[in-house]
Amino acid sequence: MALTFSSSAPASATADAPARVGSAAWARSLQRRILVTDVFVVALVMVLAHGVRFGWDPFAGMAGASGEPTWWITVAISLVWIAELAWVHSRDVRILGQGPEEYRRVGSAGLRTFAIVAIVGFFTQWAISRGYLLFALPLGTLVLFGYRRAWRSWLNKQRDVGRYRTPVIVAGPRRTSEQLIRRLRRTRASGYDVIGVCLADPSSAGLEQDLADVPVLGPIDDAADLVREHHAGAIMLTANDAVSMREARRLGWALEGTGVTLIVAPGIADVAGPRVLMSRHEGVPLLYVDSAAFSGARYSLKDIVDRVGSGIILALAAIPMLIVAAVVKITSPGPVFFRQERIGKDGKPFAMLKFRSMVVGAESRLKEVVGDDVGMFYKPKNDPRVTRFGRFMRRYSIDELPQLINVFKGDMSLVGPRPQIAAEVEQYGDLEQRRLLVKPGMTGLWQVSGRSSLTPEASMELDAYYAENWSLGGDAIIALRTFWAVVGKTGAY
Structure with missing residues (x-):
């Protein structure tokens, strides 16, 4: 079969192509608006850093009144930073709204700016304060992350109604x-x-x-x-x-x-970048895909991060958790904690802890709520077994906090597939079994991709993808996205 190509486009395609031209138009318009945001953030942060380090007089010299003005340093660094944001294609329409890759490029622009300024300062003997740079660039990058997150949310809402x-x-x-x-x-x-x-x-x-x-x-x-x-x-x-x-x-x-x-x-699908190596042979791009590994140094490091991180969070959250425990006890008769057997890594059961959000004996009333068909990720809306305070805790995932103890013990991870009960695991096929190859987590990829609003099939695919392609950097992004999902109450009930 041979492809046939005309040498020129039809006249109508060049003279009247509203969909394609409109698509290019919205892309240019969006990029211009994000550019304005980038310039605003960089200018604001650099002016703030300048004022904190050198004072609020822009014409003050570095060595007193007779010294060389410092304003040009701030302007020069700002211009380099803005140029780097363009150089790394941080406003490429193909990545806008997609998340990790956009943030990676924004972060890379900040690091490259720091490196350029440090190298130039070394060879020219600029007396640039390291504190000035260490304050401005990380702060500016974090603010840029926040603005890009706001743009992403806006863009996704526009796409939900068919625009952009x-x-x-x-x-x-x-x-x-x-x-x-x-x-x-x-x-x-x-x-x-x-x-x-x-x-x-x-x-x-x-x-x-x-x-x-x-x-x-x-x-x-x-x-x-x-x-x-x-x-x-x-x-x-x-x-x-x-x-x-x-x-x-x-x-x-x-x-x-x-x-x-x-x-x-x-x-091939569901393979992340770290497992893929691209190489060219005789002009043909070849993708080398590493097999997924479920043990080794990376997993040992993840376990250390989990235990240390959960210990720190438990220390910081001890008093708020005591207050929550007291409210649970006062507002509903029964124990403070709810213990339930869940299936963990390699199919091993463990007792998962939660603040009790339902009335005592709720498990015995499961059939009257969901019937005989207990599907995967069953979580009915308007569950009559949930207490009034329990509904509040679930809305903000406060009931999940005791699972930090499970993480500290090693039963769970901070990030991973959510643990399920034995009745759900019995329904697993080959795809679902992949999620048992890693420790279950307090939060996971599907929670930040729609939480309770996703279908069970889509949730399982996301969990299987995570199990094979996780990274510590990816875990950090999921943790940040979990915060936004909880604060925004996206899909939780």
């Missing part, structure tokens, strides 16, 4: 294309709106019933022309036998100068 999304055409085999479309539709935060599909065999039946609204536009042969005709902003090429390596390259050539992005989705 890139129209995309998926091209590939029927089954692979269906799987990809379902994943893209799982969350609107991806920023892609699938407007059609080009199949390797378009003569076959349409897509599955749940994707019946996605039209089959034609064969992969006509992909380049169909992208222009339907004003798509991107084409997503899945792994398939219908397009050879040479033809895929020619597809990229055909899209040059059109503003259409070519995205290649590899055949």
